[in-house]
Amino acid sequence: MDVDALLEWYERVRRPLPWRETRDPYALLVSEVMLQQTQALRVVPYYERWLDELPTARALAEAPTRLVLELWSGLGYNRRALALQRAAVHVSEHGWPSDLTELPGVGPYTAAAVGSFAWDRQEAAVDTNVKRVLTRREGLEVDVSARANELLPAGRAAPFNQAMMELGATVCRPRGPDCAQCPVERGCLRLVVAPARRAKPEKFEESDRYARGRIVAALLAGEPVPFSGERRERALTGLERDGLIVRDATGHPRLP
DNA sequence: GAGGCGTGGGA
DNA sequence: TTCCCAAGCCT
Numbered sequence: 001m002d003v004d005a006l007l008e009w010y011e012r013v014r015r016p017l018p019w020r021e022t023r024d025p026y027a028l029l030v031s032e033v034m035l036q037q038t039q040a041l042r043v044v045p046y047y048e049r050w051l052d053e054l055p056t057a058r059a060l061a062e063a064p065t066r067l068v069l070e071l072w073s074g075l076g077y078n079r080r081a082l083a084l085q086r087a088a089v090h091v092s093e094h095g096w097p098s099d100l101t102e103l104p105g106v107g108p109y110t111a112a113a114v115g116s117f118a119w120d121r122q123e124a125a126v127d128t129n130v131k132r133v134l135t136r137r138e139g140l141e142v143d144v145s146a147r148a149n150e151l152l153p154a155g156r157a158a159p160f161n162q163a164m165m166e167l168g169a170t171v172c173r174p175r176g177p178d179c180a181q182c183p184v185e186r187g188c189l190r191l192v193v194a195p196a197r198r199a200k201p202e203k204f205e206e207s208d209r210y211a212r213g214r215i216v217a218a219l220l221a222g223e224p225v226p227f228s229g230e231r232r233e234r235a236l237t238g239l240e241r242d243g244l245i246v247r248d249a250t251g252h253p254r255l256p
Numbered sequence: 257g258a259g260g261c262g263t264g265g266g267a
Numbered sequence: 268t269t270c271c272c273a274a275g276c277c278t
Contacts, residue, residue: 076262
């Protein structure tokens with residue numbers, strides 16, 4: 001792959017997203033955790049409000065759970081917000097660990113992303129975009145992580161990681177890749193993997209996941225807790241296990 | 257290793 | 268309207 005062409009392309013098309021203007025590991029961790037589940041453009045207002053209210057790891061560590069969940073509200077996967085806060089507690093008490101995956105909610109991808117952007121560590125950040133780009137190019141057998149690290153040009157991990165993800169997000173898209181706009185089209189297998197036909201038409205509104213989300217939203221809004229019977233009990237049990245709610249002696253839920 | 261975990265926007 | 272998903276991680 002012509003990595004120079006990739007980096008040149010990225011410099012031309014890069015979008016000025018706010019987390020690309022900082023090398024503060026805390027701000028970068030916030031952005032990466034938000035981006036784990038949500039499209040970049042939708043994250044922007046959440047990220048800016050979050051850093052406005054909670055500008056440092058210490059501020060997040062000391063913040064009430066209600067504020068954390070309010071600032072997160074709309075991004076989904078509430079337990080990740082709590083994991084982020086627990087990570088901030090760790091950082092404000094012990095500093096940044098050399099191995100970022102010691103922080104709750106931080107796995108191999110997020111550790112490599114924050115490490116390369118904040119400290120210029122030379123590690124390839126492999127997310128679903130990078131996996132797709134490399135398997136399309138080189139076939140299903142490729143060891144994506146090893147290959148990404150081979151391709152990583154010396155000293156350029158940060159722009160390389162950004163460029164690979166941007167390529168996957170905007171050109172080498174999951175469906176309808178725009179090969180005509182691809183800066184590294186040469187040598188690509190253009191492997192098309194048919195999406196697996198999965199049969200699971202359960203309505204989202206019937207799921208426990210939905211119930212959990214509605215319950216947390218109701219508690220934040222000061223509204224009555226919805227649902228009843230077994231479904232409500234299942235949801236509350238799960239929320240309590242994840243630390244998103246606590247229950248009093250009568251079993252009545254509230255925010256921690 | 258499969259399944260759980262939320263939401264809002266675009267096709 | 269309905270479907271499908273979007274920069275993972277944990278158990």
